Amino acid sequence: METSRFRDRDHAGAQLAARLATMQLADPVVLALPRGGIPVALPIAAALHAPLDLLLVRKIGVPSQPELAAAAVVDGAHPEIVLNRPVMAMIGLNDDEIDELAQPELWELERRRKVYLKGREPLPVEGRTAIVVDDGIATGTTVRAALAALRRRRPARLVLAVPVAPAETIDALRPLVDDVVCPVMPSDFYAISPFYEEFHQLSDAEVTRMLEPFSEPLPP
Structure with missing residues (x-):
């Protein structure tokens, strides 16, 4: 039976x-956001x-306000930079400065x-079903x-597969994916931990x- 509260990430x-x-x-292929998404992803992969x-994702903060994201960089065979154009325009940052x-x-x-992962190369996802997993989402x-x-x-x-997230956050993310699995979507949400x-x-x-079982290079 599903619940509105989980024992733990597993x-x-x-x-x-x-x-x-x-x-x-x-x-x-299962893609976990560290650190909290990893123990959630293990039973899914199994x-x-x-x-x-x-x-792996890293926020690129504004120099004067590090918590304000002007962009984010996402790991992959060729890492991708996702720009937040409104923030860049507000602060006056150009593409070269973001780089x-x-x-x-x-x-x-x-x-x-x-x-x-001991430096193992990112897995290819082209043509596959990519399942993104975290232990919960707040702002998204x-x-x-x-x-x-x-x-x-x-x-x-x-x-996108997450145990818990606010309904409005899931609604905002839904256009970016083909399917969402989120069993708990509370309207009254303050943090993931409760x-x-x-x-x-x-x-x-x-x-x-x-991750030890997954840290070795995969066979060709």
Whole structure:
């Protein structure tokens, strides 16, 4: 039985996996947003017999206001920069300046892939069913950038799977994907953590241990 509160991220992933298993998803690849999306994605990958990869995203903040996103950079075989044109226009940033601000974030993406997946190259998604997984969504800013960049990699079908998110956030993201699986969409939403009984901050060591089976290069 589905619930409005999950025991932990593994329990949330099992509920998503049960739904996704009924959808006849051809040639799936599961893409988790670290860190919290990884334990949610593990039971999904197992249930669908699908490979697991990370979808690494870094916000590119305005220099004077780092929390204000002028763009985001998303990992991939060819990393993608997703621009926030209204913010760029408001601050007066051009494309060349964004490219310069993106460089440290690209280095951080590379560092995280080396730490988490021992430098394994991103999995190809062209022509496949790409399933993007996180442990929940609040505003959707990061996920929006991730989905926009992933769409450019030309998956045949793009699915967003999250345990919990505000209904209005899901409505805003729905046009960016082919399918959404989100069992809990509260109208009264303040944060993700109240929807979990156990919701600790994952360490790099925990993430690395979870991803150990996926860190080796895949056979050709």
